[in-house]
Structure formats: structure tokens, C-alpha cells
Amino acid sequence: MTNSAIVFQNVWKKFRRGERHDSLRDLIPAAAKRLFAGKSTEQLSSKEFWVLRDISFQLERGESIGVIGPNGSGKSTILKLLSNILKPDKGITRVNGRSASLIELGAGFHPDLTGRENIYLNGTILGMKRAEINAKFDSIVDFSELHQFLDTPVKRYSSGMYARLGFAVAAHVEPEVLIVDEVLSVGDYHFQEKCFAKMNEFTKNGTTLVFVSHNLAAVSSLCQSALLLKWGEQVYQGDVRTAVAKYCAFYQEEVISEEIELLSASLTDADGQSREVFDPGERAIFTVTMRALQDVSNGHAALLIHTPDGQLIFDTPTSWHTDKTVTLKKGETVTATFRVDLNLQNGVFLLGLTVRDAFIDRNWYSNLKVKQVVMTGNRKSNGTMFLNPEAELVCEREQIVNMGTTG
Amino acid sequence: MKRVFDELFHHRDLLYMLTWKEIRIRYKQSLMGFLWALLMPLLIVGAGVLMKEAYAFASHARVDWADVIGVAVKAVLWAFFVSAVKFGASSLISNANLVTKIYFPREILPLASVFSSFFDFLVAAIFLSAVMALSRVGLSIQLLWVPVIVLILLMITAAVTIALSCANLFFRDVKYLVDVVFAYGILFTPVLYSAKVFGKWAPALLLNPVASVLESINDVVILRHAPSLWLGYAGGFAVVGLVISCVFFKKAEPWFAQEI
Numbered sequence: 266m267t268n269s270a271i272v273f274q275n276v277w278k279k280f281r282r283g284e285r286h287d288s289l290r291d292l293i294p295a296a297a298k299r300l301f302a303g304k305s306t307e308q309l310s311s312k313e314f315w316v317l318r319d320i321s322f323q324l325e326r327g328e329s330i331g332v333i334g335p336n337g338s339g340k341s342t343i344l345k346l347l348s349n350i351l352k353p354d355k356g357i358t359r360v361n362g363r364s365a366s367l368i369e370l371g372a373g374f375h376p377d378l379t380g381r382e383n384i385y386l387n388g389t390i391l392g393m394k395r396a397e398i399n400a401k402f403d404s405i406v407d408f409s410e411l412h413q414f415l416d417t418p419v420k421r422y423s424s425g426m427y428a429r430l431g432f433a434v435a436a437h438v439e440p441e442v443l444i445v446d447e448v449l450s451v452g453d454y455h456f457q458e459k460c461f462a463k464m465n466e467f468t469k470n471g472t473t474l475v476f477v478s479h480n481l482a483a484v485s486s487l488c489q490s491a492l493l494l495k496w497g498e499q500v501y502q503g504d505v506r507t508a509v510a511k512y513c514a515f516y517q518e519e520v521i522s523e524e525i526e527l528l529s530a531s532l533t534d535a536d537g538q539s540r541e542v543f544d545p546g547e548r549a550i551f552t553v554t555m556r557a558l559q560d561v562s563n564g565h566a567a568l569l570i571h572t573p574d575g576q577l578i579f580d581t582p583t584s585w586h587t588d589k590t591v592t593l594k595k596g597e598t599v600t601a602t603f604r605v606d607l608n609l610q611n612g613v614f615l616l617g618l619t620v621r622d623a624f625i626d627r628n629w630y631s632n633l634k635v636k637q638v639v640m641t642g643n644r645k646s647n648g649t650m651f652l653n654p655e656a657e658l659v660c661e662r663e664q665i666v667n668m669g670t671t672g
Numbered sequence: 673m674k675r676v677f678d679e680l681f682h683h684r685d686l687l688y689m690l691t692w693k694e695i696r697i698r699y700k701q702s703l704m705g706f707l708w709a710l711l712m713p714l715l716i717v718g719a720g721v722l723m724k725e726a727y728a729f730a731s732h733a734r735v736d737w738a739d740v741i742g743v744a745v746k747a748v749l750w751a752f753f754v755s756a757v758k759f760g761a762s763s764l765i766s767n768a769n770l771v772t773k774i775y776f777p778r779e780i781l782p783l784a785s786v787f788s789s790f791f792d793f794l795v796a797a798i799f800l801s802a803v804m805a806l807s808r809v810g811l812s813i814q815l816l817w818v819p820v821i822v823l824i825l826l827m828i829t830a831a832v833t834i835a836l837s838c839a840n841l842f843f844r845d846v847k848y849l850v851d852v853v854f855a856y857g858i859l860f861t862p863v864l865y866s867a868k869v870f871g872k873w874a875p876a877l878l879l880n881p882v883a884s885v886l887e888s889i890n891d892v893v894i895l896r897h898a899p900s901l902w903l904g905y906a907g908g909f910a911v912v913g914l915v916i917s918c919v920f921f922k923k924a925e926p927w928f929a930q931e932i
Contacts, residue, residue: 280930345929349775352926372773377697389689390774 269361270442270473271324271347276356278317278342316342317497319356326362326441329474331484331505333512334494340477343494344368344444347475362441362473365391369446370431376420380411380430383419387434401437408459409433429456436463442473447480458647461487481509481639482612485542510541513637524561524629525620528554528598532616532636542639545610545651551603551636553618557593563624565590568603569617571633572649578614581605582623590623610651611642676918679777687780687787694759694788709795712755716747720864741809742894743864746886748796749822750863753829753882754854756789760833761850764841764928772929779921782837786830814892817899821892824903824910825885831913838921841932862886878902881909 317339324330332340345351346358348366373390374383384405388398398405406412409429419427445464464487468474478484484491484505491508493501501511534540535548543549551568570579583601584590591599617633646654680687699705720743724735760782764771767781840846858864861883867874878884884906888899 345772350772350929366774368773369769373767373770375693375697377700378693382693382696386689386693389686390770390776392776393685395685395689 268325269323270326270328271322271361271475272357272359273320273322273343273347274357276317276320276343276346276353276358277315278339278346278351278353279313280316280342281313315497317346317353320492320494320497320499321356322492322502324473324475326473327468327471328490329468329476329488331488331491331508332475332477332494333479333481333484333491333508334500337496338494339497340494341368341446344446344475344477347444360442363392363439364442364444365435365438365440366444367432367435367446368444370428370435371419372431374419374427374431377418379418380409380415380422383430384434387431388437391435391438393438405433405437408436408463410456425453425456432456432460432463436460440467440472442475443467444475446477454647458642461642480612481512481542482641485509485639486641506540506542509639510539513541513639522558522630524557524559526556526558527618527630527632527635528556530554530618530635532638541637542641543607544641545608545643546653547607549605549607549638551605551616552600553635554598554600555620555630556598557595560593560595561622561629562592563590563622564593564620564629565623566599566601566618566620568605569619569633570609571615571617572612578649579605582621584623607638607640608651608653609638609640609649610646611649612640614638614640673915673918676777676779676922680779680783683776683780686776687783690780690784691787691791694784695791698788698792706795709792710799712751713744713747713796713800716751716858716863717744720744720747723864737807738809738894741804741807742866742890744800744803745889745893746863748793748800749825749886749889750858750861750882751796752789752793753825754857755792756786756829757833757836758850758854759789760785760829761836761840761847763833764837765844765847765932768932771932778925778928779834779918782833783830785837786826786833789829790826809894810896812892812896814896814898817892817903818889821885821888821899821903824907825882827910827914828881828885828906831910831917834914834921835917838917838924841928842924866890875902878905881906881913 320339320343322330332343334340342351344366345368346353347360348364348368349360350368371383371387373387375386378386384402385395385398388405389395393401406415409432411426411430411433414422414426419430422430443464461483464474464476468487474487476484476488488505490503491501491505492499493508493512501508530551530553531539532541533550533552534543535550537550540549553566555566565582565584567580567582569577571577581603593599614637615634616636616638618630618635619628619632620630621628640651643651646652698708702708704711717740721735721740724739724743727733728735763781763785764778770776770781771778836846836850840850860877861880862877863886867877867883867887870877878887884902888903888906891897891899
């Protein structure tokens with residue numbers, strides 16, 4: 266047990282709601298009160314609440330865990346406990362080995378200092394020695410791709426440039442334990458991919474990773490296991506795909522319709538295994554069973570796919586496949602099955618269902634988020650579409666080009 | 673206590689960088705640059721000369737150059753103490769984003785303020801030494817005491833700053849308290865005058881360890897004799913104060929991120 270990279274055992278942590286006495290004037294009566302009451306730290310006073318209740322996990326060297334859950338579920342608190350910024354009220358937290366925590370990129374950057382100066386400042390804050398930064402300086406600058414802005418004060422940087430410099434420094438700490446909060450949401454697409462590749466490289470080289478993110482695709486591709494939290498309690502711990510599926514289930518929408526009721530919906534792979542996480546290009550089967558609450562005629566059902574920001578990217582009504590519409594009497598049920606190649610990548614997509622009159626523009630039932638699918642990334646392309654690419658390069662003269670280990 | 677030193681030693685590069693940052697920022701985009709380091713001591717000397725002139729006028733005496741130098745020597749030390757404590761007291765608050773985001777031994781933040789003010793002190797001290805050399809204020813073997821006295825003041829300053837930065841994190845009115853105390857502190861400390869003018873009441877004044885330090889520097893630089901036992905008192909205060917404030921600080925440290 267002592268050799269585990271991270272031990273997080275039965276941890277409880279409480280926070281206080283509302284204001285505390287912030288001036289000496291208020292303190293003296295309050296302190297006197299507390300002295301006489303003699304309260305132990307394990308009890309909650311009326312203003313306190315638990316942000317973490319009895320959370321445990323343990324990671325061996327080279328293992329990785331993703332921490333997911335809705336806002337306010339205690340994810341960041343776990344990271345702060347691990348990085349020693351907070352102390353638990355009960356339980357044990359221990360990190361063995363050099364750790365680096367990326368709770369915020371570029372924390373400690375000073376806006377008036379130049380990029381070059383901030384590399385040194387931020388590097389030492391993250392625990393590097395100056396000699397070490399000297400040695401890695403060029404590599405940090407290369408990674409950030411900010412060569413021509415090195416002598417510009419960072420207050421003139423865009424937020425993306427700021428993040429790039431921050432990650433570039435952090436990536437060179439060479440930690441044994443890496444603790445990462447939702448920090449990669451800024452920065453352009455290319456750079457985010459680069460960061461993920463770097464984190465992948467870390468875990469392959471035996472770095473232990475704790476990763477907090479709302480980016481379920483990133484969690485599924487980076488982490489071996491996951492911890493799902495809700496209101497400070499553990500809902501599930503184990504396999505990433507199961508955790509993601511359970512997380513998605515928090516978000517099933519309630520839709521009220523007078524005509525059609527959705528009885529069941531399932532999303533499986535080609536073998537009939539129920540899944541939420543798919544690799545680009547995999548075939549998925551989406552099956553829905555509906556019941557008519559009233560008599561309806563000439564209807565069809567459609568599978569809709571939206572990006573999380575609400576853009577419709579795919580719509581396929583059953584009548585375009587079967588060349589017929591359905592007419593149902595009240596109480597009758599119907600099942601629609603959609604089989605699609607999920608040529609998507611890098612993110613969460615919403616599978617929605619509408620049931621509508623095939624001839625006039627009228628929806629009987631509409632739910633844009635019946636299921637959610639999490640698409641992993643792949644090493645050959647970027648973007649949200651997966652077009653199964655192949656590429657080659659033919660040169661007049663034989664050349665050997667070494668790309669190094671990026672990607 | 674040993675743990676504190678080990679941790680500090682381990683993070684010495686961070687202490688260096690944060691000190692350097694404070695200095696860099698102070699002199700970057702500033703009109704006066706290094707003159708800043710001289711401004712406050714010069715103002716204090718001006719006030720001192722004015723006071724001595726008034727005193728001399730009343731008692732029909734004359735203000736000589738040695739008096740001015742005497743005030744200047746003490747003014748440089750006092751200015752260091754004041755600016756270090758003022759900057760340092762709010763050092764944890766003004767670096768709140770670091771305190772809540774990244775772990776490192778927090779005492780580095782107040783210490784960086786102390787050392788960056790110490791850098792200003794060195795600038796002023798070098799300037800003052802040059803003036804003294806030009807005006808032929810004589811050398812003496814007693815000048816060897818100067819580093820000891822400065823070290824004692826540095827330790828007292830560190831102790832006070834560490835304790836106040838921590839107190840200010842929990843109670844924001846500490847900073848205003850510091851401002852008020854310093855606004856009048858110069859009148860209770862023998863900067864512009866000498867403690868001896870109070871005769872048998874002088875020891876009451878010297879209970880303030882900074883007063884003892886200032887009297888000692890006056891003894892060795894201007895009067896050219898060995899410092900009194902009060903320097904020993906100040907030294908003892910420095911060591912005990914530093915230990916107490918570090919222990920206090922370390923005890924409170926786990927609550928910083930939460931209470932800031």
C-alpha cells in the first residue's frame with residue numbers, strides 16, 4: 266500500500282456556506298463561543314456541508330483515473346486535496362512521488378512580465394529548478410509555438426496563447442503524478458490535440474494521472490478507470506465506459522407529449538452490447554419503442570444527431586428508408602430501429618428522436634437527447650467528422666523524415 | 673522548525689524567482705526606477721533635519737552634518753522595515769490565485785516581499801555609503817557590527833511579516849491596523865531622535881526591538897563604539913519571534929486556500 270502512487274482513503278471534506286467572520290471584531294465573540302462549545306471537527310455545524318463524503322480510490326504507478334460528474338459534485342475539491350492545497354477533515358490523502366497539478370494553466374503568470382520571464386516564474390512555481398528550466402527552455406518554447414512573442418508581456422497574449430504557454434511549461438515538469446483539472450478547454454483545436462497527445466505520452470511512460478473533465482471523450486480515451494461523483498458522493502467507480510454511461514443517464518430528458526410516449530430506448534454496438542462510448546466509424550444500433558396515446562395516422566420517426574452546442578448534423582426519418590408511414594390506434598406500440606455508422610469523432614453527440622406527421626410539419630414527440638454517444642478520438646485526423654482517411658506522401662527523391670514522438 | 677528550513681531550502685529557486693518578480697515589477701514601467709529605493713529614506717531624512725533644526729533653533733544649538741548622517745543611517749533601516757512589512761502583510765492575499773491553485777510552502781510569499789524590500793535597502797545602503805565616504809565619516813573597527821545588526825533586523829522583519837501576512841489572510845482589517853501603526857510608529861521609534869534624550873525612560877523605548885536595532889546602528893556607525901546589550905535583546909527577540917511566527921504560520925497553513 267505504501268508504494269501506491271496515490272492513496273485517497275475514506276476522505277471527508279466539509280465547506281462552509283455563507284460568510285465567515287472576516288475581521289477581528291467579529292472573531293472574538295465567535296472564538297469564545299467555540300471555545301466553550303468545544304466542537305470536534307467531525308461534526309457539521311448548521312452552516313457547513315460535506316463536499317466529499319467517504320471517497321476512496323487508490324492508484325498504482327502508471328495508472329490513470331478520470332473524475333467525472335456534474336458541476337458542484339466535488340471533482341475539483343479532490344484535486345485540491347491531492348495537490349495539498351486543502352486538507353481533508355477525515356481520511357487520508359497521500360501522493361508518493363513528484364507531482365504536478367494543473368488546476369489552472371499559467372497560474373502565477375504575471376501580466377507585466379514577458380513570456381520568457383513567465384516561463385521561469387511559472388516553472389519554479391510548478392516545482393522546477395532554474396537549471397532545469399534552462400535546460401528545457403528551447404523545448405518549452407517549441408511546444409508553445411510562441412517563438413516570436415517571447416519578449417512580449419503576457420498581458421498582450423490572447424487567452425489561447427496564455428494557455429499554450431501555461432501547458433508548455435507544465436508539460437515539462439516531468440511529474441510522476443500528474444493532476445489535471447478542466448484546463449484544456451481554451452486554446453485552439455490543434456493545441457488541445459497536442460495537449461492530449463502529450464498526456465497520453467505521459468501515461469504511457471508511467472506517469473500516474475488524475476484527470477477531471479467534462480470532456481467525456483477525452484476521459485474515455487485517456488483514462489483506464491473513472492470515478493463518477495454526484496453531490497460529493499461516489500456513484501460509481503471502475504470501468505470508464507460504464508461510468509460515462511451512468512453519467513449520461515443523469516441527463517435523460519423528460520418530455521411530455523399528448524400523442525406519443527417513449528417506452529424504451531437502447532443504444533448498442535453491432536453485437537448488441539449496450540454502449541455509450543464508440544470509436545470513430547463503429548456501427549451503432551439505436552432502437553426505440555413508442556406507444557400511441559391517441560390515434561395517429563401517417564407518422565414516421567426520425568433519428569436526429571446534434572452536437573452538444575445544438576447544431577443538427579444528421580436527420581434520418583424511417584419513411585425515407587421503408588417508403589411507408591405508420592398509423593396507430595391509441596395504445597398500440599411500435600419499434601423503430603436505426604443502424605448507423607458513427608463516422609464522428611472527438612466528443613459527445615446527442616441522439617434525438619422525433620415522431621411526426623410525415624406530410625405536414627407537425628411534431629408529435631420530440632426529444633433531442635434520448636441518448637448520448639461519446640466518440641473517442643483517433644490519431645489520424647482532427648475535427649468532428651470521421652472520414653476514415655488514408656494519406657501518403659510521394660517524393661521525387663527518397664527522403665527520411667523523422668517526426669519524433671509527437672502523436 | 674527543521675522541516676520549515678528543509679522545505680525552504682528545497683524551494684530556494686522559487687523564493688529567488690518570486691523575489692526577482694517583485695523587484696522586476698516594481699521597476700518595470702516605473703518613472704523613477706531605482707530612485708524609488710531612495711525616495712522614502714530621503715523623505716525621512718528631510719523630516720529628521722527639519723525636526724533637528726527646530727530643536728536647534730529652540731536650544732540655540734547647531735545642526736551638523738554628522739546629525740544628518742545619523743538620521744540617514746537609521747532612516748534607511750526603518751524604510752526597509754516599513755516597506756517589507758507593508759508589502760508582506762498583504763502578500764498572501766495579493767497572490768490568492770497561487771494560494772488556491774498550487775501548493776508550495778506559503779511562507780515563501782511573505783519572505784519574497786521581505787527580500788525584494790531588502791534589495792531596495794541594499795540600493796539605498798550603497799548610495800548612503802558612497803555619500804558617507806565622500807563626506808569622510810570615519811571608518812572604525814566597529815563597522816564589523818553592521819552585518820550582524822542588519823541580519824537581526826532582517827530576522828525581526830521576517831518574523832513580523834510572516835505573522836502579519838497570515839493574520840491578514842484570516843482578518844482583512846489587519847492590513848489597516850498595520851497602516852495606522854506605521855503612520856505613527858516613527859514617532860515611537862528613535863529614528864528622528866535618539867533614545868537617550870529620554871534619560872531613564874529610554875529602556876521603555878528600547879523594548880521595541882526595532883528601536884534597539886536603530887540605536888545599535890547609530891552606536892557603531894556614528895558614535896563608533898560597541899553596541900549596548902540591547903542588541904542582544906533584539907537578537908533574542910529575532911530568533912524567538914521567527915520561531916514562533918513560523919510555527920504559528922505552519923499551523924494555519926492548511927486553512928489558507930479555504931479561508932482566503
